Amino acid sequence: MKVQLQQLLEQTVASLKQQGIIPADAQPRVQVDRTKDKSHGDLATNLAMMLSKAAGKNPRELAQLIIDNLPESSLVTKVDIAGPGFINFFLNPLWLVEQVEAALIDPRLGIEPIADPQTIVVDYSSPNLAKEMHVGHLRSSIIGDAVTRTLEFQGHKLVRQNHVGDWGTQFGMLLAYMEELQAKGQEINSNLSNLEVFYRAAKQRFDESEAFATRARNLVVELQSGDEHCNQLWREFNEVSLSHCQETYDRLGVSLTRADVRGESAYNDDLNQVVADLDQAGLLKEDQGAKCVFLDEFKNKDGDPLPVIIQKKDGGFLYATTDLAAMRYRQRELNADRVLYFVDARQGLHFQQVFTVARNAGFVKPATSLEHMPFGTVMGEDGKPFKTRSGTVAKLADLLTEAQNRAYDLVKSKNPDMAEQDLRNIADVVGIASVKYADLSKNRTSDYMFSFDQMLSFEGNTAPYLLYAYTRVASVFEKAEVNASELTGSVLLEHEKELDLASKLVQFNEVITSVARLGYPHLLCNYLYELAGLFSSFYEACPILKAETEAQKQSRLKLAWLTARTLKQGLSLLGINTLERM
RNA sequence: GCGCCCUUAGCUCAGCCGGAUAGAGCAACGGCCUUCUAAGCCGUAGGUCGAAGGUUCGAAUCCUUCAGGGUGCGCCA
Numbered sequence: 001m002k003v004q005l006q007q008l009l010e011q012t013v014a015s016l017k018q019q020g021i022i023p024a025d026a027q028p029r030v031q032v033d034r035t036k037d038k039s040h041g042d043l044a045t046n047l048a049m050m051l052s053k054a055a056g057k058n059p060r061e062l063a064q065l066i067i068d069n070l071p072e073s074s075l076v077t078k079v080d081i082a083g084p085g086f087i088n089f090f091l092n093p094l095w096l097v098e099q100v101e102a103a104l105i106d107p108r109l110g111i112e113p114i115a116d117p118q119t120i121v122v123d124y125s126s127p128n129l130a131k132e133m134h135v136g137h138l139r140s141s142i143i144g145d146a147v148t149r150t151l152e153f154q155g156h157k158l159v160r161q162n163h164v165g166d167w168g169t170q171f172g173m174l175l176a177y178m179e180e181l182q183a184k185g186q187e188i189n190s191n192l193s194n195l196e197v198f199y200r201a202a203k204q205r206f207d208e209s210e211a212f213a214t215r216a217r218n219l220v221v222e223l224q225s226g227d228e229h230c231n232q233l234w235r236e237f238n239e240v241s242l243s244h245c246q247e248t249y250d251r252l253g254v255s256l257t258r259a260d261v262r263g264e265s266a267y268n269d270d271l272n273q274v275v276a277d278l279d280q281a282g283l284l285k286e287d288q289g290a291k292c293v294f295l296d297e298f299k300n301k302d303g304d305p306l307p308v309i310i311q312k313k314d315g316g317f318l319y320a321t322t323d324l325a326a327m328r329y330r331q332r333e334l335n336a337d338r339v340l341y342f343v344d345a346r347q348g349l350h351f352q353q354v355f356t357v358a359r360n361a362g363f364v365k366p367a368t369s370l371e372h373m374p375f376g377t378v379m380g381e382d383g384k385p386f387k388t389r390s391g392t393v394a395k396l397a398d399l400l401t402e403a404q405n406r407a408y409d410l411v412k413s414k415n416p417d418m419a420e421q422d423l424r425n426i427a428d429v430v431g432i433a434s435v436k437y438a439d440l441s442k443n444r445t446s447d448y449m450f451s452f453d454q455m456l457s458f459e460g461n462t463a464p465y466l467l468y469a470y471t472r473v474a475s476v477f478e479k480a481e482v483n484a485s486e487l488t489g490s491v492l493l494e495h496e497k498e499l500d501l502a503s504k505l506v507q508f509n510e511v512i513t514s515v516a517r518l519g520y521p522h523l524l525c526n527y528l529y530e531l532a533g534l535f536s537s538f539y540e541a542c543p544i545l546k547a548e549t550e551a552q553k554q555s556r557l558k559l560a561w562l563t564a565r566t567l568k569q570g571l572s573l574l575g576i577n578t579l580e581r582m
Numbered sequence: 583g584c585g586c587c588c589u590u591a592g593c594u595c596a597g598c599c600g601g602a603u604a605g606a607g608c609a610a611c612g613g614c615c616u617u618c619u620a621a622g623c624c625g626u627a628g629g630u631c632g633a634a635g636g637u638u639c640g641a642a643u644c645c646u647u648c649a650g651g652g653u654g655c656g657c658c659a
């Protein structure tokens with residue numbers, strides 16, 4: 001509804017320009033805000049105050065002219081001038097009814113597919129295969145996934161890229177340890193079942209034995225030079241580690257698959273070409289034996305231009321090189337219009353640098369948008385980066401199990417007589433949803449405090465609150481013994497709570513647009529929480545099955561139904577499943 | 583030293599391309615289950631928006647300075 005009003009005001013501005021009331025070169029950003037106070041109507045604009053100076057009129061006088069020139073529309077019933085020159089708009093309930101009815105009969109809830117779809121490459125999750133996924137991977141995986149799903153729903157073409165860390169020096173250590181186990185006749189697969197343990201054991205051998213360490217370093221060289229034995233071990237290791245990741249994705253409801261994996265190693269063959277291209281472009285300089293690109297935009301400690309090291313003096317490559325190769329690939333092969341990186345905020349400088357290099361080298365077209373979507377660190381309750389009591393980083397799988405167990409206890413206490421299987425299913429969904437929602441509902445860019453108790457409190461602004469609202473609708477329909485498709489009559493917005501609910505329902509598309517543009521899933525969380533809240537109030541204040549008239553009952557069932565579908569769709573964009581019962 | 587980010591209620595967080603009395607949740611206190619699931623609803627209380635200047639009709643929001651915290655800055659990723 002904001003958008004519609006904005007369009008009306010744009011027309012008004014054009015008309016006022018024609019009449020010479022405001023200068024033709026004025027380019028006001030037409031801003032429409034939702035009001036906080038009902039006495040100010042539903043929507044307001046400050047347009048008159050913005051333009052008053054340019055028009056040489058006092059704001060209230062100009063406001064009147066704006067109102068006089070506003071095109072006819074069924075959107076609003078009343079327009080007022082208030083305070084210093086605000087224009088307040090009162091929404092026409094009949095217009096709301098139309099919107100609600102239209103959304104009800106549309107599988108996409110009234111949200112049109114986007115007119116100009118883009119190819120959007122999303123780089124997210126990207127764990128290091130040397131270790132098991134831990135809490136640190138949670139944010140990238142689920143925030144990236146939520147934004148990906150939202151963009152996909154809008155109608156864009158999404159290419160997921162799981163840029164896993166499957167290359168680098170630490171693999172020498174791991175391969176050496178695999179060799180050692182093999183020599184002892186041990187089953188490697190079972191040893192790899194717990195990657196954390198495996199990694200620590202390999203590290204220990206590396207630290208305690210010089211011979212082992214030497215072997216590890218040699219294996220890195222052999223691996224990079226394409227030695228078949230080495231590559232065999234390496235593939236075996238990655239296979240196991242990737243299947244661990246996939247288990248976690250499936251459990252978490254992250255939409256990544258094996259087909260989306262394109263790890264660092266996939267760019268090995270491109271690295272020399274990247275160096276050659278940079279050299280060709282005249283960007284490369286040798287410094288202290290390393291090949292670097294110096295960027296005047298960035299300074300180091302001494303105020304000198306900051307280098308991006310492309311190739312080490314020993315000939316090895318660094319992650320900047322791989323990232324550049326990936327950008328080149330994403331432009332040339334994937335034809336990206338937009339590339340999003342859901343990566344820790346601490347890598348901000350790195351991305352600023354490689355984005356700049358990639359542009360200077362022509363790896364990406366000027367029109368292609370490269371966007372680092374940073375997120376903050378997950379902190380423990382002591383305010384330091386999250387660790388377990390033993391000081392190690394918490395395994396993601398253990399975290400999820402803990403969440404599901406806590407949810408199970410709660411579900412059981414609420415439903416003592418429920419069948420075990422059902423309890424388990426509900427608890428699993430609630431547990432996962434809680435963990436995801438706790439993260440998604442916070443502003444991506446800030447660090448946040450990880451707390452089991454808050455994440456799994458199941459009260460207030462949490463996933464269970466939203467799921468609960470959804471099950472209430474499901475329950476009503478079960479009791480009513482009607483199908484949504486059988487509902488008759490038109491929506492009636494008589495009660496204040498009905499109006500509020502309808503008004504919120506109609507705002508769904510605005511939120512999706514914002515999430516898609518900015519990559520902030522918490523905006524959708526906020527919206528869904530407000531929607532569920534308004535529904536809960538409506539549910540208390542407006543009896544559905546015991547409504548006063550049949551027409552009222554039908555209307556309320558429709559409102560409830562659209563609420564449920566909006567919640568389900570919204571949660572689905574967040575990668576969260578709903579339940580019919582809990 | 584330089585860059586980026588942060589500082590809002592006791593706690594955890596929204597709000598930040600300026601807008602009308604600063605919002606939630608938790609915790610606290612008081613109501614509401616013979617009526618559609620109380621994982622809920624209704625209400626009370628709680629804030630010099632880190633500090634000081636500035637721009638503006640109007641600043642939590644923009645600019646400057648300062649304080650405190652975080653994070654990053656050449657051969658790890």
